[in-house]
Ligand SMILES: Nc1ncnc2c1ncn2[C@@H]1O[C@H](COP(=O)(O)OP(=O)(O)OP(=O)(O)O)[C@@H](O)[C@H]1O
């Protein structure tokens with residue numbers, strides 16, 4: 001990449017608030033030509049290969065595509081959760097622009113707060129710890145794997161507050177960071193002040209005051225997810241809770257610090273249908289309250305159609321189309337997206353509906369330069385087997401597709417007879 005890496009400290013302040021600058025001009029996230037490869041004995045697996053898409057502030061974006069097309073690897077790379085090795089960041093950026101409160105009007109959607117941006121592919125593990133939970137949070141398909149079986153729910157939810165709200169909790173407990181007794185406890189343990197107070201053998205009154213505040217924060221976070229008896233749940237262990245309840249705990253933990261982005265990787269697949277609906281409503285409600293953007297990974301296309309503002313379609317490690325949900329479902333451009341989305345009824349799409357397109361997903365090992373879909377495409381022509389199409393904006397400009405059907409031979413400098421024809425019908 002020619003762009004220099006963006007550092008966390010790299011804050012370019014924009015003009016001060018004039019009250020008229022509401023509405024972020026730039027997306028919350030710009031995934032730009034991202035490539036993540038895995039080294040394997042068979043060769044290099046191009047799990048994500050030049051993927052580009054955007055997530056607007058507060059937007060719900062659905063990420064769809066057949067199994068193995070790179071959805072989870074893309075999403076996990078937002079939080080540095082792709083194990084490396086074997087993964088290699090082979091190129092591209094994930095530019096993240098967290099919301100900042102405007103010092104004049106205190107609104108986080110006002111550009112007077114300035115625009116920090118940094119490249120998530122460049123963060124160190126320490127920097128990721130600051131981002132995780134505070135600015136970007138993730139919930140997974142199986143909450144049992146994400147929760148620690150030997151800690152109470154309260155201890156686990158408290159963790160995110162210890163990490164990101166330590167000073168606020170000390171202040172709420174009426175404790176001063178200048179208190180010499182607290183300072184001594186902290187330096188004895190060489191740990192953070194707030195944790196040190198909770199672990200100190202003396203300081204009983206201070207510790208109790210602080211513990212009460214921590215419990216209040218946790219109870220409040222659990223109550224937000226409409227858990228009826230948060231104080232009781234706090235003292236439970238994960239195995240004592242149902243799947244739906246565990247998913248609520250995970251949502252409480254994820255949204256406790258009102259992050260700018262929630263990544264939900266098949267968040268309801270493991271739950272039964274009625275609980276699924278409750279969980280989706282809950283995510284939606286909390287999202288509206290905190291203006292959180294959500295990246296939804298799902299195989300359930302009717303769900304995506306119902307809850308998402310934008311849809312990103314991936315195929316074999318690449319983004320083949322992105323656009324507003326209604327437009328994408330009504331008028332998909334890419335032949336793969338047409339096969340995938342064109343046949344989705346408005347209600348009740350059975351799961352596993354992605355297998356309707358004939359043919360095999362191509363190998364992701366050492367792929368050559370060509371349209372990955374060309375072997376399955378009714379429109380494929382010579383150019384599709386020889387060149388990789390780029391994601392290009394179509395009318396309206398926020399609808400992008402990567403397909404030679406919508407390109408002109410002259411602009412590409414290619415022979416017209418090699419180009420695909422729109423007249424050939426897709427079977
Ligand atoms: N740790 C790993 N080592 C090697 N290859 C991996 C690893 N993780 C993922 N891959 C490969 O990367 C590709 C993309 O995987 P990914 O999990 O992102 O797919 P997905 O779109 O999320 O699929 P699904 O819908 O089944 O969850 C797959 O070919 C997978 O085999």
Ligand code: NI
Pocket residue numbers: 071072073265
């Ligand atoms: Ni996945």
